[in-house]
Amino acid sequence: MTLMKSWVESANRAECPFPLNNLPYGVFTTNSLEPRCGVAIGDMILDLSAAEEVGLIELAENPVFDVPYWNDVMELGPEAWEILRARLQELLVEGASEQATVAPHLVPMSEARMEMPIVVAEYTDFYAGRHHATNVGTMFRGAENALPPNWLHIPIGYNGRASSVVVSGTDVIRPNGQTKAPDADTPSFGPCKRLDIELEMGAIVGTASELGHPVSVAQADEMIFGYVLLNDWSARDIQAWEYQPLGPFQAKAFATSISPWIVTRAALEPFRTSTPARERELLPYLQEPKPMLYDIDLSVTIQPQGGAKTTICETNYKEMYYSAAQQLAHHASSGCAMTPGDLLGSGTISGPEKHQRGSLLELSWGGKEPVDIGNGQTRSFIEDGDTLTLHGAAKGDGYLIGFGACTGTIKPAVKFP
Incomplete structure (x- = not known):
């Protein structure tokens, strides 16, 4: 077109x-x-x-x-x-x-x-990018156990907090939380020291499904009203201490930023593309009848207070292993009722190359390889005053389909009473 x-x-x-x-x-x-x-x-x-x-x-x-x-x-x-x-x-x-x-x-x-363009009914975040999951798993469990046994069979997700979803431009206050240093006998409480981003896309559910009734991948695709850029801010040190056995909790509950414009499925239709080849065949309820991903270029910039912007990541939405339609179909497969205004986070979108990693956790390899952000500065994780911005656009013949920026500036933690 x-x-x-x-x-x-x-x-x-x-x-x-x-x-x-x-x-x-x-x-x-x-x-x-x-x-x-x-x-x-x-x-x-x-x-x-x-x-x-x-x-x-x-x-x-x-x-x-x-x-x-x-x-x-x-x-x-x-x-x-x-x-x-x-x-x-x-x-x-x-x-x-x-x-x-x-x-x-x-x-x-x-x-x-x-x-905010919608009233968020519920928020669910997924862990559906293979490169991201492999990187993170390798860091914490070794390359041979990088992916959990279920990862190639289902889009893993968790229920997040609709109350902390905010529109681009809203400042993000550094969270407090409980952490435990590897060499400490007991945990401590205080501001997060390993604050991170997650470059994601958000799918907005436009129509409801009935309690007790699953939907197909094709039906799920029709239920999606549109897409936004999404940054699921993450407190990595808080997450490391709290996430077993039930997964993320306070580490993801403090803020999730979305871009202000909802780009419709109709606008993205010319950019449909297929999910990657499957290492293991998916069960029939998750199989796609047609291409369900989109070719959307994505990037992240960081700007320290008083400094210049530096691009730290460039990747593409087509790197996802599971599409939003598959995620929605899986979400409803138990009979879970989906509601207009439900927001589904794709999971961190990383590519195979280092510059395509969609989080600082990956870019700095857990803090061991600080990222050069210019003017002699580096970052392993986000510092107070830093502004992080997600950008995204599908590129057509002489035109762009853009989302508007998804940006947030980190403010110091609030002193606990």
Whole structure:
């Protein structure tokens, strides 16, 4: 597919992440507007609440865009999602007959502040990138036992905290927690010393499944409303002490950042690609009827306080071993009811090369090989004042499908009372 031209000129630039091909959904506010739903087009945001009010868009009997979340739209289902996308393209395409009516409802991105795009119902994080799992397993268990026995058969996951999912730009406070040094007799309590990122994609569930009823991989794919960049911040030292036998808890409960724009499945359709070849055949309920991953270039930058940005990771979403549709199908396979607004974290996305590792734990190999971030500085883990930013875009013929940055700055731990 080639670039679709819009009468919003900034959307037609090759380097623009938000062309007419994309049309990602978010929630924004300005000094004069309450938070409401919007769609990105070029360097502008179309105010969907205003467009709905004047009759340019009518998706349901009652208004659905005058609220600060997309959950109401998600619950309308895939047919309504298709109608909305088609109508937006009709309104914004080059030569649109209603351009003069639409134009007054465009808001410059420079004047807007982005908010959480959804009310997160539940949050589940997976451990589904083979290179990441192999690296981490090798560090802690040796190469011969890197992957647990179940890893090649199921997408391993754990239930996280919806309450600590935040939108890009929200500061992250260094967590406190209980840790135990290898040479210590007893644990201690205090600020995390091995704070890390996890470069992930997040899949947003748009339609529900019924309690007690599983869904197929194909059905799961249809249930996904769209995708965001996701940084599942991790306290590695807290995790090392607490995770056995039940897995991550406080080490992952303090913050998970997502990008502000939801990129729809329709926008990503030209970039579908297959999961890697299977070393062991998956059980039938997890087998994919068609390509379920996406070719999306991803990167991470780090910027120390007062310093310059340095890229520390470049990888691609297609490196995942399990797709979001497989993860969702597995999640529902027990009869677990999935809900509109559920957020599924892909797991850390790492590639086979060192510069493709999606966490500092891997990049610094557990702190043994500090990462050069320029100006004579290195990092094994994140320091206070550091800003970490995830970037992502699918690259088409003369256009990009971008997500907007997913960024967070680390603030010092709060002193425990």
